[in-house]
Amino acid sequence: MTPNTSASGPSRRSFLASTAVATAAVAGGMPLLAACGGSDGGKKEGTTSGKDAKKILPTFVAQNVVTPDIASKNGSSLGFTGKLSLADLKTSVSGKLGKGSTIKIMSPFWGTPPKGDNPYYEAMNAKIGAKVVWQNQDGNTYDEKLGAVLASSDMPDVVVIPGWNMGGKIPSAIISKMADLGPYLSGDKVKEYPNLAAVPTDAWQRSIFGGKLRGLPMPSSYVANIVPYYRKDIFDKKGYELPTSAAEFLALAKEITNARAKVWACDDMKWTAFNSFGVLSGSEKSLGWNSVGGKLVYRVETDEYLEALEWTRKLYAAGVVHPDAKAQNQGDSSLRFASGEVLFYNNDISHWWAKTAEQAAQNKDFRIAGMDIFGHDGGDPTLWAGAPASIFAFVNKKASKAVIQDVLAAANVTAAPYGTEEYMLTNYGVEGTHYTLKDGTPTKNDKGNQEVLNAFVMLASPASTIAHPDLPEVAKAQVEWQQRMGAFTKKSSFYGLQIIEPARYTNLSNDFEQLEDDIVRGRKKISDMQQAVSDWKSQGGDKLRDWYGKLLDDSGSAQG
């Protein structure tokens, strides 16, 4: 397996796909704080923005040690499409900032965790100047353990929490149990950690919980991260044309599907449907709210939401969706795609590189490409921005000052940008031990694939970056796709704010995702969703609307 060089760790982001992520996208890029008003900082619910946030946020200092080949545009990631020269690697961290503490970190992990004292961890610890001890947990079931660990009196020094695992009372736990990093990072104090100072302000803004800066963020592009992939090699061979509307997609899907030959047009396309029909983002509750004509609406109340479900339901009813997709958690959709059993599937943008690299040795004809998201009626789509940071590391408030400083020293190393020695060490390991150069491309060996996995990158990351020195054309295609889609992306009213809903409302929307799946698979009707929305309103949805309305009055909108 070739290493993934994307700074924001697509392998981790890909797990966004397993949650309710529906949409995301880009837009203007106006700094959020310029649009925000006051806040009720310091409380256990609500948000912190405007002047209150400015007092807390770290000063942004651009890191100019490397220049990307493709600059960020329309909210895209930075793109690196050239060959990587190890001789020209820059240094972003001079000396060791760490003071030798032992830091225990609990983090989600996808794959088999390596042994504790391996050469990669030792090299990282030596670079940081502290000893990091990893307590890795299965990322797929992380939310099942997280609540219990946070409730215990024996919490590790650092706990990594993905945004999609912040349901229920987790935000309350973060506020109660995690340290305020403001005294170490707010304002110019962050300059002691230059790589953390280069983390985009939007990502820091999302790290404010209960009026304090508590998280070390993993920045991500706010452009849609769910790409509708198609088999370009088969499309070229068969002469299929990409659809430009929902109706064209359905017609093409019927043409493609040949169940007798074990070929179905697509896997579950619900997320693409949400994007195509312009449904507000479902990745986080606050992103699902938007002010329309002076009134706040929630995504499930919109016509677009019902239309997207109805269209997806038509795909299932037409028999163009693979039967294993109907069974939901049976098998891996990307394997069905790679085997040619389905020609369309949607997944995280990281699959673009991952499937290309994986299939390079197995099927030389294999070509994967991302279809541009079409507006359902054939026009331009309306896409909604996702969160500018997706995963956060939090420090236990019981940790000593020395431990907190060493955690920040470690984060300063892991947040180094692409093209630096620290980045190479964090993402590739030690040259000769974990990777070698082949035709100028760093390529991980077996040891590298076993040891250099998603551990240290969870601590903090640089600005969202896409770089694949082994497959630069894929990196180029990914960034360009983000830029095209970014042009159609808008920010909903609460974009970029870390909002903690009152506890009485946290479970109000829990069952909608399940109901969506029931409806598109034909087990329930659209009218059941309408009834559920009606129940939602009466059981607290309308009161929640009032609560968000007040918040909007206080904080201002990201729409400016």
Added chain:
Amino acid sequence: MAHGTTSRGGTSPQGSTPHGSTPRGTASRGATSVTDAPPDAGVSEAERRTLRKASRRASRKAANGGTFKARLKRDRTLVLMTLPAVLLVLVFNYIPILGNVVAFQEYDPYISDNGFVAIFHSPWVGFEQFSRLFEDSAFWDAVQNTLVLFGLQLLLFFPVPVLLALLINSVIRPRVRAVSQAILYLPHFFSWVLVITVFQQIFGGAGIIAQTLREHGHEGFDLMTDPGIFKFLVTAEGVWKDAGWGVIVFLAALASVSPDLYEASAMDGAGRWRRMWHVTLPALRPVIALLLVLRVGDALTVGFEQILLQRDAVGPGAAEVLDTYVWWNGVRNQDFSYAAAAGLIKGVVSLGLVLAANKIAHLMGEQGVYKK
């Protein structure tokens, strides 16, 4: 057991009575000796009653093996052997019961530094969680699904191990018997993930059977995503995985049947069916009754992992059972108090069921799980 203890107690040197003699046998016999004694002219009726009571107490003590201290000394080895198990049950079964108190709270584990201490800081809400629960149609759907699944499992699963045990028992050649047993046991060791994957590969919409049908010009089918047959599917999976394992206890019961009984009945002219009806089945009856009572006690526990893995394939409307409902609300949604209330109801109802089932077993002349 009780009788044996009584006999030993009767002969125990500590079992002396006010009469100076040790009554043999049961406590009632001891009492009878006083009642039947000729009335003493100098003893009033009240004194005789006191004497009788004292005699009964002494007899009971004797029947139980003497004083507590004496019995402790006598049974110290057994007590020591039992102690670790009692401790385990206390720590892992009884102390956690106290945690059910959160069902009457709005429990927030993060209100304090320690989740346990948080219980003392969380606000009390009385029966509010139960009210929410009873008003939630999803809860009643889960109850209904649970009971239907229990009924199906009782009808379609429970008899299968008995039938298999009878079948295996009728095989005379040891090698054939051992091999068939091993084959039947094997699926028990497969994980549910594997079992469901195998079923999906066979009965799924893109499975072997559906695909073969399509290749021959017929319509395919998909049993794995059909909510209408889900409960039968779950039962079938359970039979395939665990029926062979369930055979063990019945085979053990059959092994204790004396071959003389078969020989005698054969001598009397009983055929194969007669021998099964009059010798084999009566031998199995106590075990069947015991397991049935235990199963009824678990009526509301119809599977967790197996159902959770397939919940999305058919939707919660068909697949949600009490255990998955508790998990979904407690673990996934972190609504701990609400889930605790659901779990508490489940526990209370299960207790009632096992008591009722045990009573029925007693009425049918079987021992059940325990005797009074």
